[in-house]
Amino acid sequence: MASLVTKDLAELCSLLIDxxxxxLPSRIFSVLLNRGRSSIGQLGQYTSMTPRQLRHGLAVLIQQNLLYYHVDNDTKMAVYEANPEPAYNLIRTGKILEMVESAYGPAVKDVMQSLLLLGQTRVLDLKAAYEDKMKLSADAAQLANSNFDLDRDTPAPKKPTLPVKSVAHLNSIICRLAEAELVDVVHNLTFTSPEDIQKDVGERVTRVKFPGGVKGGKGKMEFDEAVAxxxxxxxxxxxxxxxKLEESGASIAKRRKLMNGGGVNGVNGVNGDHDADADPVLDPRQVIRVNYEKCLVELRNRRLVQFASEMIGDTTSYVYAVVLRQLTKKVSRCRTDPIMDIGDMGDEDGTRQPVVDTMEILDNLPTTIDPSNGLAKVSRSRINKLSAEAVNPDAPNPHKIPLLDGGDDNDDDEDDNDESDVEMNGNHESEGESDKDTKAGVNGTAGKVRFAEPPQKExxxxxxxxxxxxxxxxxxxxxxxxAPGKWAVDFRFLVQHLRExxxxxxxxxxxxxxxxxxVRILRKKGKLDEKALPNISLMKKSDVQNKMLEMEVAGFVDIQEVPRDNSRTANRTIFLWYTDTERCIHTLLNNTYKTATRCLQRLSVHRRKEKDxxxxxxRTDVKGREKDMMQKEYYDRFAKLLEIERKLLGHMMRMDEMVAVLRDY
Structure with a gap:
């Protein structure tokens, strides 16, 4: 997330915490966002709260990793600063849990949900909470069995089942989450703001390695490397x-070797297909929390797989999912840090671009996926092997990213003309070939594909x-x-296409x-005179003018006046239309924040209306049995409120997906 927090984003974060x-925590967080760093005395002045209320609110915010704090060495006074990143991530809780369940199973989802609710927590406290839950479940099952023995006519009660079976199972799940980097450790500097850490490190490096000061360009470079x-x-x-888990030999790869390949292909062994006793017992004093950066990497993988499915097809997207899963095992965050990730600093920290080979992809491709689906056949003589197997060792220049769809002037006409002449592999048909049986087959669909030669078993x-x-x-x-047989993903290049x-x-x-x-014409050509737009776009001049004015009001384009002389009259002025993609994205982000904020405000209004x-x-006798215990009038109002809540929250999820693509991925 950018360091600059806009007014709309600050309001959204405060409403999410509320x-x-x-x-109580929401008011404190809102004041910290608006006022900046503040002590308890200043917070009491700004919020009109008592010290007791402030301490309770600050405790909740610190427990949920929503604050930074800094203690002055001289005055021993603590000042607090808002951390907007985890505050906004509250909107992604449902997506994170859904992603964890689909990738690791319901047991891991249950533990992840507990960590999201508890915030930072000790392993001892987490195990104690699950022990209490297991004890309550066992007591409930025993009580149900005793009631069943007294009344033989009633059907046998359904025993309550818990996703986490035992403390050893919980210990194993935490190990899996730590290996996947979805959970990280809380240390001394976790609640220190990045600016304070960078300042302290810079002062320490200057004092130890550069006592005479940093001099010259070479000295500045050495100083930056030392700080990084x-x-x-x-x-x-x-x-x-x-x-520690890797050093103890309890990592997934080592355990698979010891167990001779035990486990399901592509599954990390968290659903009972592993030996929980093989995992080391974690330090009960260890404090852990959810790593949102790694969760964002997994969510980006899902979005890219969906993008590949839309562009190519389902079967190829399954293969792409395996590629991303293997690559992102070594990727800890979506965006690199311009200060830390310089030179070779990022090699050990999951920042450098990883590479995966073809055999590794094949080994991790589930056997349920048939790679023969979605592939068209053409004659080998019509395949350019050098082009197909071309090696590109260098990543593309992000400043020279080609436009999506090329911004062609005749998009509609060219698409109609080319669609019937180009097969899925990109080769044109020769003359005299009928296109009745050669519809462009889409990967993963049942389109008819003409085989140039009899299919061979591959x-x-x-x-x-x-x-x-x-x-x-x-x-x-x-x-x-x-490299030959080596594959990499240029995430920055891909995300730029996604944003566009x-x-x-x-x-x-x-x-x-x-x-x-x-807009695509302006994006491709740059600034254009309004007289040239009708000719390039093949539209009427009046239609172009009306449409450009409409887009100017919407904020997608803007106009620049270039006077030919000092008179600045209209007939002596050149009007240039242009579009600024970054400004459009910034405007769209702010509008998205406003929309999500209004959804929360509207939900609050509906809840106040149905307060009774x-x-x-x-009520304890009604909770969970609303339809049976409530009158029809009240239940209909309750059901209507639930439907409104579902729609508003679903709309917020769509807004968050747009924010993730435009800002976070």
Whole structure:
């Protein structure tokens, strides 16, 4: 998240905290966002709260990692600062839990949910909470069995089942989460702001290594490298638990070797297919918390797989999911840090671009996926092998990213003309070939494909390579062959395409297809005179003027006046239209924050209207049995409120997906 917190984002974060933790922490957090660093005395003055209320609110915020604090060495006074990143991440709690359940199973989801609710917590406290839960479940089962013995006519009660079976199972799940970096360790500098850490490290490096001061360009470079090295050491403190597990020989890879390949292909062994006793017992004093940076990496993988499915097809997207899963095992965060990740500093910290080979992808591809699906056949003589197996060792220049869809002036006409002449592999048909039986087959669909030669049985590895070539040769290159049989993903390049695609979708829905056409022309050509736009876009001058004015009001384009002389009259002025993609994204982000804020405000209004119904549902004899215990009038109002809540929260999830693409990925 950017260090600059806008007014709309600050209001959204405060409302999210109010929704989850209540009004008291929300008011304190809002004041810290608006006023900046403050002590308890200043907070009491700004909020008109008592010291007791402030301490309780600050305790909740610190427990949930929503604050930084700094203690002055001279005055011994603590000042507090808001941390907006985890505050906004509250909106992603449901997505994170869904991602964890689909990847690791319901037991891991249950532990992850407990960590999200508890915030930072000791392993001892987490185990104690689960022991109490297991004891209550056992007592409930025993009571149900005793009642069943007294009354034989009643059906046998359903025994309550817990996802986490035992303390050893819980210990194993925490180990799996630590190995996947979804959980990290809380250390001494966790609640120190990055600015304070960088300042202290800079002063220490200057005092120890540069007592005479930093001089010259070479000295500045050495100083930056020394600071980056110290900052990387501090950042790696949160991965101490993972390193201990690797050193103890309890990592997934080593255990698979010892157990002779035990475990399901592609599953991390958290659903009972591993030996929980093989995991080391964790230090009960260890304090852990959820690592949102790694969760964001996993969410980005899901979005890229969805993008590949839309662009190519389902089967190839399954292969791409395996590629991303293997690559991102070594990726700890979505964005690199410009200060820490310089030179070779990021090699040990999961920042450098990882590489995966074809055999590793094949070994981790589930056997339930048939790679022969979604592949068209063409004659070998029509395949350019050098082009298909081209190696690109260097990543593309992010400043020269080609435009999505090329911004062509004749998009509609060219698409209609080319669609029937180009097969899925990109080769044109020769003259005299009928296109009735050669509809462009889409990967993963049942489109008819004409075989140029009888199909041959190919190995699983060969078919996997074809899917990888499809991903590499696509208009949006999802992967890059950096060496023979070695594949890499240029995430920055891909996310730029995603951002443009998301922005184009919003523009098309707002101003129509013609408006999107004009924006793409400006994005490709740069600044254009309004007299040249009708000729390039093949539109009437009046239509162009009306559409450009509409888009100017919406904030997608702007105009620059260039006077030919000092008179600055209209007939002696050149009017240049242009579009600024970054400004459009910034405006769209602010509008998204406003929309999410209004959703929360509207939800609060509906809850206040139905306050009497909500109070009734909180009664112990009604909770969980609303339909049976409540009158029809009250239950209908309650059901209507639940439907409104579902729609508003679903809309917020869609807004968050847009924010993630435009800002976080």
């Amino acid at each position: 929704e989850v933790y209540g009004e 090295m110290e900052l990387c050491k501090i950042r790696r403190e949160s991965k101490t638990l993972k390193r 190995g699983r590895l060969d078919m996997l390579r074809q899917h990888l070539y499809l991903l590499a040769e696509n208009k949006v290159p999802f992967i890059r062959q950096c 695609a998301e922005l184009d979708t919003v523009i098309e829905r707002t101003v129509g297809r013609q408006g999107l056409r004009l 119904v909500l109070l009734l549902t909180k």
